[in-house]
Amino acid sequence: MLLVIIILGLATIVGLAISGLSSSSGTGSSTAAYQNDDYQVPPPDTNPPPIPLPQTYEQAEQLITNNPFYRQTVPVPVRCSSQPINVATASDAQLKSHFEGLMECLVRVWEPPVTNAGFIIVRPTVTIYGKELTTKCGKTGVNAFYCTADQQVYYSNLLPQALPSTIGNNKWTADIVMAHEFGHALQGRTGILVSGHALGQESGDEGTAAKYMRRLETQADCFSGMFVHSVSVSLGVQQQDVDGILAIYDTIGDDNLSGKPDIVGNHGLGRSREYWGNMGLANSEVGTCNTFVVPARFVR
Numbered sequence: 001m002l003l004v005i006i007i008l009g010l011a012t013i014v015g016l017a018i019s020g021l022s023s024s025s026g027t028g029s030s031t032a033a034y035q036n037d038d039y040q041v042p043p044p045d046t047n048p049p050p051i052p053l054p055q056t057y058e059q060a061e062q063l064i065t066n067n068p069f070y071r072q073t074v075p076v077p078v079r080c081s082s083q084p085i086n087v088a089t090a091s092d093a094q095l096k097s098h099f100e101g102l103m104e105c106l107v108r109v110w111e112p113p114v115t116n117a118g119f120i121i122v123r124p125t126v127t128i129y130g131k132e133l134t135t136k137c138g139k140t141g142v143n144a145f146y147c148t149a150d151q152q153v154y155y156s157n158l159l160p161q162a163l164p165s166t167i168g169n170n171k172w173t174a175d176i177v178m179a180h181e182f183g184h185a186l187q188g189r190t191g192i193l194v195s196g197h198a199l200g201q202e203s204g205d206e207g208t209a210a211k212y213m214r215r216l217e218t219q220a221d222c223f224s225g226m227f228v229h230s231v232s233v234s235l236g237v238q239q240q241d242v243d244g245i246l247a248i249y250d251t252i253g254d255d256n257l258s259g260k261p262d263i264v265g266n267h268g269l270g271r272s273r274e275y276w277g278n279m280g281l282a283n284s285e286v287g288t289c290n291t292f293v294v295p296a297r298f299v300r
Contacts, residue, residue, distance in 0.1 A: 034234070035075030036112055041104045044125040048151045052119065052191035057202060060195035064215075069190045070287035072113030080105035080231040087174040088160040092128045095157060099126040099178055103153070106182045109230045113286050119190050124153045124182070131158060144177045146184040148193060153181050167251045170244050179227045183220030192216070196292075213266035214299045215291040218276040221249055221268075222289035225280025242281075249277035272300050 054060035082101035085094065107123045114121040124146070127133070132141050133156075136149035142156040155178065160168045167173045187193035193216065200212035228237065228245070237245075250256065253270025254263050267273070275298065279288055291299055 034077055034079040036108055037079055039108055039111055041107045041111075042123055044100065044103065045122050046125055046152075048122040048124075049120055051148070051151065051188045051194060054191060054195050054198065057199065060191075060198050063191040063195040064199070064292045065290070067190055067192060068117040069113060069119065069186075069192070070290050072116050072286045074109060074226050074230050074284045074286060075112055076230050076284050077233040078105070078109045078230045080108070080234045082175075083235065084171040084175055086171070087157075088168070092157055095128045095155065096126055099128075099153075099155060102175055102178055103182065105231055106179060106227060109227050110182075110186055114186065114189060117190065121189060122151055122185065124151055124185055126178075127152065127154045129154060129156055131156070144174075144181055146181040146188070148184075148188055151185065151188060153178065153185070164251055164256075167248045170248060172241065172245050173248050176224055176228070176245070176248055179224035180220045182227070183223030184216070186223055187216060187220065192219075207264070210264065210266045211296065211299070214268045214272070217267040218272055218299050219289050219291040221273050222276040222280040222291065225249075225277040226283065226286070226289065227280075229281050229284060245281075246274050246278060249274040269300055272298065 052063075054063055080102075082098060082105050085098050087095060087098075090098065103123055103126060107121060111121050127135075132139060133154060134140075135147050135152075135154065137145075137147040140154075142158045142162045144153075144155045144159055146153050155174075156162075159177070160174070162168075163173065184193060187196070196212045196216045200209035203209060203212075228235075250270035250273065252267070253273050254265030254267050255261050256270045258265070263269075268276075276289070276291065283289075
Protein backbone atom coordinates (compact mmCIF):
# COMPACT_ATOMS: atom_id res chain seq x y z
CA MET A 1 0.00 0.00 0.00
CA LEU A 2 2.84 2.40 0.83
CA LEU A 3 4.38 1.77 -2.57
CA VAL A 4 1.08 2.54 -4.31
CA ILE A 5 0.75 5.80 -2.40
CA ILE A 6 4.33 6.74 -3.23
CA ILE A 7 3.78 6.10 -6.93
CA LEU A 8 0.68 8.32 -6.83
CA GLY A 9 2.68 10.97 -5.02
CA LEU A 10 5.36 10.98 -7.68
CA ALA A 11 2.82 12.24 -10.20
CA THR A 12 1.89 15.23 -8.10
CA ILE A 13 2.05 18.87 -9.10
CA VAL A 14 3.13 20.91 -6.12
CA GLY A 15 2.23 24.39 -7.19
CA LEU A 16 0.69 27.70 -6.77
CA ALA A 17 1.40 28.48 -3.23
CA ILE A 18 3.10 31.68 -3.83
CA SER A 19 5.92 31.95 -1.49
CA GLY A 20 6.90 35.09 0.10
CA LEU A 21 10.22 36.68 0.25
CA SER A 22 11.46 39.00 2.85
CA SER A 23 14.45 40.23 4.62
CA SER A 24 14.23 41.26 8.18
CA SER A 25 17.72 39.92 8.70
CA GLY A 26 20.30 40.11 6.02
CA THR A 27 19.75 43.71 5.04
CA GLY A 28 22.47 46.24 4.57
CA SER A 29 26.13 45.63 3.91
CA SER A 30 28.14 42.71 5.18
CA THR A 31 31.77 42.42 6.14
CA ALA A 32 31.62 38.64 5.92
CA ALA A 33 32.93 36.87 2.83
CA TYR A 34 30.36 35.16 0.63
CA GLN A 35 29.90 31.54 1.62
CA ASN A 36 30.11 28.48 -0.67
CA ASP A 37 31.49 30.82 -3.35
CA ASP A 38 33.94 28.25 -4.74
CA TYR A 39 31.23 25.65 -5.29
CA GLN A 40 30.69 24.91 -8.97
CA VAL A 41 26.94 24.77 -9.45
CA PRO A 42 26.11 21.97 -11.92
CA PRO A 43 24.03 22.58 -15.05
CA PRO A 44 20.30 21.79 -14.97
CA ASP A 45 19.76 18.06 -14.58
CA THR A 46 17.21 16.62 -16.99
CA ASN A 47 17.76 13.07 -15.73
CA PRO A 48 18.07 13.35 -11.94
CA PRO A 49 18.52 10.36 -9.63
CA PRO A 50 15.37 8.94 -8.03
CA ILE A 51 14.14 10.75 -4.94
CA PRO A 52 14.52 8.93 -1.59
CA LEU A 53 11.50 6.81 -0.73
CA PRO A 54 10.42 5.63 2.73
CA GLN A 55 10.04 1.88 3.05
CA THR A 56 7.55 1.99 5.92
CA TYR A 57 5.11 4.49 7.39
CA GLU A 58 7.34 4.64 10.47
CA GLN A 59 10.25 5.69 8.28
CA ALA A 60 8.02 8.25 6.57
CA GLU A 61 7.17 9.71 9.98
CA GLN A 62 10.86 9.95 10.82
CA LEU A 63 11.63 11.67 7.53
CA ILE A 64 9.12 14.46 8.14
CA THR A 65 9.75 14.97 11.86
CA ASN A 66 13.39 14.03 12.52
CA ASN A 67 15.10 14.38 9.16
CA PRO A 68 18.89 14.92 9.26
CA PHE A 69 18.28 17.87 6.95
CA TYR A 70 16.76 19.73 9.91
CA ARG A 71 20.07 19.57 11.77
CA GLN A 72 21.88 21.62 9.12
CA THR A 73 22.56 25.33 8.64
CA VAL A 74 22.14 27.45 5.52
CA PRO A 75 25.28 29.45 4.63
CA VAL A 76 25.01 33.23 5.04
CA PRO A 77 25.71 35.38 3.11
CA VAL A 78 25.68 33.76 -0.33
CA ARG A 79 26.29 35.55 -3.60
CA CYS A 80 23.46 35.69 -6.17
CA SER A 81 23.73 37.63 -9.42
CA SER A 82 20.12 36.98 -10.45
CA GLN A 83 18.43 40.34 -9.84
CA PRO A 84 14.61 40.65 -10.00
CA ILE A 85 13.15 41.54 -13.40
CA ASN A 86 9.76 42.75 -14.61
CA VAL A 87 8.23 39.34 -15.30
CA ALA A 88 5.02 40.91 -16.63
CA THR A 89 6.82 42.37 -19.64
CA ALA A 90 9.70 39.92 -20.04
CA SER A 91 9.84 37.59 -23.04
CA ASP A 92 9.81 33.84 -22.55
CA ALA A 93 13.55 33.77 -23.32
CA GLN A 94 14.20 36.44 -20.69
CA LEU A 95 12.06 34.60 -18.15
CA LYS A 96 13.88 31.34 -18.75
CA SER A 97 17.29 33.00 -18.50
CA HIS A 98 16.31 34.77 -15.29
CA PHE A 99 14.84 31.74 -13.57
CA GLU A 100 17.69 29.47 -14.64
CA GLY A 101 20.00 31.97 -12.94
CA LEU A 102 17.80 31.96 -9.86
CA MET A 103 18.00 28.14 -9.73
CA GLU A 104 21.79 28.46 -9.73
CA CYS A 105 21.55 30.74 -6.69
CA LEU A 106 19.14 28.38 -4.96
CA VAL A 107 21.44 25.42 -5.46
CA ARG A 108 24.43 27.38 -4.16
CA VAL A 109 22.52 28.25 -0.99
CA TRP A 110 21.04 24.82 -0.34
CA GLU A 111 23.87 22.52 -1.47
CA PRO A 112 25.74 22.51 1.88
CA PRO A 113 22.80 21.56 4.13
CA VAL A 114 21.45 18.98 1.67
CA THR A 115 24.85 17.37 1.09
CA ASN A 116 25.83 17.46 4.77
CA ALA A 117 22.57 15.68 5.62
CA GLY A 118 23.57 12.82 3.31
CA PHE A 119 21.26 13.65 0.40
CA ILE A 120 21.84 14.68 -3.23
CA ILE A 121 20.80 18.10 -4.45
CA VAL A 122 19.48 18.52 -7.99
CA ARG A 123 19.34 21.67 -10.10
CA PRO A 124 16.02 21.56 -11.95
CA THR A 125 15.34 22.92 -15.40
CA VAL A 126 12.78 25.72 -15.72
CA THR A 127 10.10 25.45 -18.41
CA ILE A 128 8.17 28.57 -19.39
CA TYR A 129 4.67 28.02 -20.75
CA GLY A 130 1.44 29.92 -21.37
CA LYS A 131 -2.18 29.06 -20.64
CA GLU A 132 -1.81 25.33 -20.03
CA LEU A 133 0.71 22.54 -20.10
CA THR A 134 0.78 18.76 -19.85
CA THR A 135 3.72 17.25 -17.95
CA LYS A 136 4.51 13.92 -16.34
CA CYS A 137 2.42 15.18 -13.43
CA GLY A 138 -0.62 15.78 -15.62
CA LYS A 139 -2.32 18.84 -17.12
CA THR A 140 -2.21 22.23 -15.46
CA GLY A 141 -3.38 25.77 -16.16
CA VAL A 142 -1.76 29.08 -15.21
CA ASN A 143 0.53 28.17 -12.34
CA ALA A 144 4.05 27.86 -11.01
CA PHE A 145 4.89 24.39 -9.78
CA TYR A 146 7.38 21.65 -9.04
CA CYS A 147 6.59 18.29 -10.64
CA THR A 148 7.68 15.37 -8.47
CA ALA A 149 7.58 12.92 -11.39
CA ASP A 150 10.43 14.59 -13.30
CA GLN A 151 11.84 16.86 -10.53
CA GLN A 152 11.60 19.96 -12.73
CA VAL A 153 10.07 23.42 -12.23
CA TYR A 154 7.48 25.14 -14.43
CA TYR A 155 6.30 28.75 -14.69
CA SER A 156 3.39 30.22 -16.64
CA ASN A 157 4.10 33.56 -18.29
CA LEU A 158 0.48 34.51 -17.50
CA LEU A 159 0.94 34.16 -13.75
CA PRO A 160 1.56 37.87 -13.00
CA GLN A 161 -1.84 38.75 -14.47
CA ALA A 162 -3.54 35.96 -12.53
CA LEU A 163 -2.34 37.23 -9.15
CA PRO A 164 -3.88 40.04 -7.11
CA SER A 165 -2.42 43.33 -8.32
CA THR A 166 -1.12 44.08 -4.83
CA ILE A 167 1.52 41.39 -5.24
CA GLY A 168 1.46 40.81 -9.00
CA ASN A 169 3.29 44.11 -9.39
CA ASN A 170 5.76 43.43 -6.56
CA LYS A 171 9.24 42.92 -8.03
CA TRP A 172 9.96 40.13 -5.54
CA THR A 173 6.85 38.01 -6.09
CA ALA A 174 7.99 35.80 -8.97
CA ASP A 175 11.32 35.00 -7.35
CA ILE A 176 9.63 34.15 -4.08
CA VAL A 177 7.24 31.87 -5.93
CA MET A 178 10.12 30.04 -7.53
CA ALA A 179 12.08 29.85 -4.27
CA HIS A 180 8.98 28.27 -2.75
CA GLU A 181 8.78 25.74 -5.58
CA PHE A 182 12.46 24.95 -5.06
CA GLY A 183 11.49 24.37 -1.44
CA HIS A 184 9.33 21.51 -2.69
CA ALA A 185 12.33 20.25 -4.65
CA LEU A 186 14.28 20.22 -1.37
CA GLN A 187 11.46 18.27 0.25
CA GLY A 188 11.59 15.84 -2.66
CA ARG A 189 15.34 15.29 -2.45
CA THR A 190 15.23 14.71 1.33
CA GLY A 191 12.25 12.34 1.41
CA ILE A 192 9.94 14.82 3.13
CA LEU A 193 7.58 15.45 0.23
CA VAL A 194 6.71 11.84 -0.61
CA SER A 195 6.48 10.94 3.09
CA GLY A 196 4.04 13.76 3.78
CA HIS A 197 1.82 12.75 0.86
CA ALA A 198 1.99 9.08 1.82
CA LEU A 199 1.02 9.68 5.44
CA GLY A 200 -1.79 12.00 4.42
CA GLN A 201 -3.25 9.49 2.00
CA GLU A 202 -2.76 6.60 4.41
CA SER A 203 -4.90 8.37 6.98
CA GLY A 204 -7.93 7.93 4.72
CA ASP A 205 -9.28 11.23 6.02
CA GLU A 206 -9.53 14.31 3.82
CA GLY A 207 -9.04 16.71 6.71
CA THR A 208 -5.93 14.91 7.94
CA ALA A 209 -4.50 14.81 4.42
CA ALA A 210 -5.05 18.59 4.15
CA LYS A 211 -3.15 19.09 7.41
CA TYR A 212 -0.13 17.28 5.97
CA MET A 213 -0.39 19.41 2.83
CA ARG A 214 -0.46 22.63 4.85
CA ARG A 215 2.64 21.55 6.74
CA LEU A 216 4.40 20.86 3.43
CA GLU A 217 3.32 24.18 1.92
CA THR A 218 4.17 26.36 4.90
CA GLN A 219 7.52 24.60 5.17
CA ALA A 220 8.25 25.55 1.56
CA ASP A 221 7.34 29.13 2.49
CA CYS A 222 9.86 28.96 5.31
CA PHE A 223 12.52 27.56 2.98
CA SER A 224 11.87 30.41 0.53
CA GLY A 225 12.29 32.98 3.28
CA MET A 226 15.51 31.31 4.42
CA PHE A 227 16.87 31.55 0.88
CA VAL A 228 16.10 35.27 0.78
CA HIS A 229 17.82 35.68 4.14
CA SER A 230 20.91 34.02 2.69
CA VAL A 231 21.13 36.13 -0.48
CA SER A 232 19.64 39.38 0.84
CA VAL A 233 22.99 41.18 0.94
CA SER A 234 23.80 40.19 -2.63
CA LEU A 235 20.31 41.03 -3.92
CA GLY A 236 20.18 44.33 -2.09
CA VAL A 237 17.03 43.56 -0.13
CA GLN A 238 16.28 46.66 1.94
CA GLN A 239 14.29 47.13 5.12
CA GLN A 240 11.63 48.98 3.16
CA ASP A 241 11.13 45.82 1.05
CA VAL A 242 10.15 43.74 4.07
CA ASP A 243 6.51 44.75 4.45
CA GLY A 244 5.85 44.13 0.76
CA ILE A 245 7.60 40.79 0.90
CA LEU A 246 5.62 39.61 3.93
CA ALA A 247 2.44 40.82 2.23
CA ILE A 248 3.11 38.32 -0.57
CA TYR A 249 2.91 35.39 1.84
CA ASP A 250 -0.24 36.76 3.42
CA THR A 251 -1.97 37.53 0.12
CA ILE A 252 -1.60 34.01 -1.22
CA GLY A 253 -3.15 32.46 1.87
CA ASP A 254 -6.14 30.20 1.27
CA ASP A 255 -8.45 32.71 2.98
CA ASN A 256 -7.29 35.72 1.00
CA LEU A 257 -7.25 34.02 -2.40
CA SER A 258 -10.68 32.49 -1.86
CA GLY A 259 -12.30 35.40 -0.03
CA LYS A 260 -13.46 32.92 2.65
CA PRO A 261 -12.03 33.82 6.09
CA ASP A 262 -12.92 30.46 7.65
CA ILE A 263 -11.81 28.23 4.79
CA VAL A 264 -9.95 25.04 5.66
CA GLY A 265 -7.60 24.73 2.71
CA ASN A 266 -4.45 22.84 1.85
CA HIS A 267 -1.92 25.71 1.66
CA GLY A 268 -2.58 27.65 4.85
CA LEU A 269 -4.20 30.90 5.90
CA GLY A 270 -2.43 34.12 5.08
CA ARG A 271 -1.28 34.61 8.66
CA SER A 272 0.20 31.11 8.75
CA ARG A 273 2.07 31.56 5.48
CA GLU A 274 3.36 34.97 6.55
CA TYR A 275 4.47 33.51 9.89
CA TRP A 276 6.55 30.79 8.25
CA GLY A 277 7.94 33.06 5.56
CA ASN A 278 9.08 35.39 8.31
CA MET A 279 10.56 32.49 10.31
CA GLY A 280 12.74 31.65 7.33
CA LEU A 281 13.74 35.25 6.80
CA ALA A 282 14.94 35.54 10.38
CA ASN A 283 16.89 32.28 10.61
CA SER A 284 19.52 30.08 8.99
CA GLU A 285 18.95 26.89 11.00
CA VAL A 286 17.00 24.52 8.75
CA GLY A 287 15.23 22.99 11.74
CA THR A 288 13.43 26.30 12.22
CA CYS A 289 11.32 25.24 9.24
CA ASN A 290 10.22 21.93 10.78
CA THR A 291 6.49 22.54 10.47
CA PHE A 292 5.71 18.90 11.27
CA VAL A 293 6.40 19.18 15.00
CA VAL A 294 4.50 22.37 15.84
CA PRO A 295 0.90 22.61 17.12
CA ALA A 296 -1.78 22.67 14.44
CA ARG A 297 -2.64 26.31 15.11
CA PHE A 298 0.68 27.35 13.55
CA VAL A 299 -0.23 25.72 10.22
CA ARG A 300 -3.93 26.55 10.16
